[in-house]
Amino acid sequence: MxxxxxxxxxxxxxxxxxxxxxxxxxxxxxxxxxxxxxxxxxxxxxxxxxxxxxxxxxxxxxxxxxxxxxxxxxxxxxxxxxxxxxxxxxxxxxxxxxxxxxxxxxxxxxxxxxxxxxxxxxxxxxxxxxxxxxxxxxxxxxxxxxxxxxxxxxxNSIAIALPKSDVTYYPQIGLTRSEKTTYYKQLTSLPYWKQPSLIIYGRPTRAPRLTCSFGSQPNKVYRYSGTTATLDSVDYPPPILHIKSIIEKILNTEFNFVLLNWYKNGNDCIGEHSDNERELKKLGVIACVSLGAERNFVLRNKVERRLVRKLALADGSMVVMKGNTQANWKHSVPREKKIVNGRISLTFRQLV
Ligand SMILES: O=C(O)CCC(=O)C(=O)O
Ligand SMILES: [Fe+2]
Structure with a gap:
């Protein structure tokens, strides 16, 4: 026909x-x-x-x-x-x-x-x-x-066997190749990106990355490392809505907040930290979806500092941290000078 x-x-x-x-x-x-x-x-x-x-x-x-x-x-x-x-x-x-x-x-x-x-x-x-x-x-x-x-x-998910933690890596969440590239492009063109200032060891510092955040409750603020993430919008942009609906189905849970990080190249990074702010639900789930360049995600035990696990986070992948992970482990995305392309992480969280 x-x-x-x-x-x-x-x-x-x-x-x-x-x-x-x-x-x-x-x-x-x-x-x-x-x-x-x-x-x-x-x-x-x-x-x-x-x-x-x-x-x-x-x-x-x-x-x-x-x-x-x-x-x-x-x-x-x-x-x-x-x-x-x-x-x-x-x-x-x-x-x-x-x-x-x-x-x-x-x-x-x-x-x-x-x-x-x-x-x-x-x-x-x-x-x-x-x-x-x-x-x-x-x-x-x-x-x-x-x-x-x-x-x-x-x-296809991989449980990361680390003591006193609950970390799972999902190599793909089911986004198509074209969704991955368009969503990356659409997210980079959002008007909200800014370089947060953090207080690190008592000193104000500009974070080596850009962030923005979206959430369902307008009056929620989320404090971390001495900075306050106020919502940029209560309307999740369409790519975020789609990704949110996918991962909520996979994980059978709901998120009411997402913090986006944009690492423009390997010079941008996030230092070691745990996401254990009091605004976050106790023992809640943090799901971190990656778009763009593959970057290393490093987990380090808080007590046994030599206990380290490095995960390469692929475009379209997700790493999920739950339970007592934040209490016992820190994570970071270290600088990788050789990387020229950008990466966006969408870190979905559950605020109380
Ligand atoms: O970019 C990442 O994969 C991690 C981001 C992160 O740890 C955070 O926003 O708390
Ligand atoms: Fe984090």
């Missing part, structure tokens, strides 16, 4: 379901046919395709190449519900159809299946058969996709 024949172009295809999910916007259209790229119909598709095997993968790295979307929604024997979705692309390649089957309410067991089908394989969207349970099923399925994504991200 050529683009001009596309149902969307003819205006007779409608969105039957759209939801912002852990994986981006999920969209089902009520007709098989060409899927035209437009702002209103952003990301389509789930999991299949290019980065298969890398954990959570999505189409949008390649979505210029996507030409059509179709999906099958059907109830299989034995009460299984199965959803298949496939996206055809302009380039002839083998597509993957990924489907989830859940065996029994309330989904004691979740099975993920992957099968390759030839490009442009005829796939029907059988809404007639699906009508009765369509809405509920789609909703549940998307919840399941989210669970699956969280599961994959969780499965």
């Amino acid at each position: 050529s683009a001009s024949e596309s149902p969307l172009a003819r205006g007779n295809a409608g969105v039957v379901f759209a939801k912002q999910s852990l994986l981006g916007s999920i969209l089902l259209v009520n007709s098989v046919g060409d899927f035209r790229r437009s702002r209103a119909f952003r990301t389509v598709g789930l999991f299949a395709g290019a980065n298969r095997g890398s954990g959570v993968s999505r189409f949008d790295d390649e979505y210029d190449a996507i030409s059509s979307l179709s999906a099958t929604l059907s109830q299989t024997p034995r009460g299984l519900v199965c959803i298949k979705s496939t996206v055809s692309r302009s380039r002839p390649i083998t597509l993957s159809v990924h489907f989830i089957q859940f065996h029994a309410y309330p989904f004691a067991r979740l099975e993920i299946g992957v099968a390759d089908v030839p490009d442009n394989a005829a796939v029907t969207m059988n809404f007639a058969a699906a009508e009765a349970y369509r809405a509920a099923t789609i909703f549940l399925t998307i919840e399941l996709w989210d669970m699956y994504a969280a599961l994959l991200i969780e499965r």
Whole structure:
């Protein structure tokens, strides 16, 4: 079907379901046919395709190449519900159809299946058969996709074995390559960045990095190292909202404050400290998402000073500190003169 024949172009295809999910916007259209790229119909598709095997993968790295979307929604024997979705692309390649089957309410067991089908394989969207349970099923399925994504991200996480601490490294939180670069760019162009002044050993000092902060409660202030982070805005900029919603799903917790650090190059850094201010919830969670250049994150035991663990924080990764980590360990992002590119860290916190 050529683009001009596309149902969307003819205006007779409608969105039957759209939801912002852990994986981006999920969209089902009520007709098989060409899927035209437009702002209103952003990301389509789930999991299949290019980065298969890398954990959570999505189409949008390649979505210029996507030409059509179709999906099958059907109830299989034995009460299984199965959803298949496939996206055809302009380039002839083998597509993957990924489907989830859940065996029994309330989904004691979740099975993920992957099968390759030839490009442009005829796939029907059988809404007639699906009508009765369509809405509920789609909703549940998307919840399941989210669970699956969280599961994959969780499965790929690395518990950092350090005494008296609870530190986990998530190599990727599921952002696409293009999200990582656009979010970095969008965040660097925020108007709020400033160089905080800190009191270090009683002396006022300019911090070797830029910061800004956002939170849900306008009157909250957050003091650290002798400075006060007042909220720059109670409106989280869109990239932060997206990242916040992703990590809240992965970690199954909520954050009401985020402090951003922008290290313009390897000369910028943050000295050893622990985040144990009284404004922070006792034994709360601090989740630190990285965008941009890879930097080392160094944990050092407060008593056994030679006990040190260095983590390289990749673009799109997250390190999570919980429990008594702050009580027993300090962390820093040391100067690394050779690094020319910038990095932003988003440190999500829980203020009381
Ligand atoms: O940039 C980082 O990864 C760490 C930032 C940090 O420790 C903080 O803001 O408290
Ligand atoms: Fe910190």
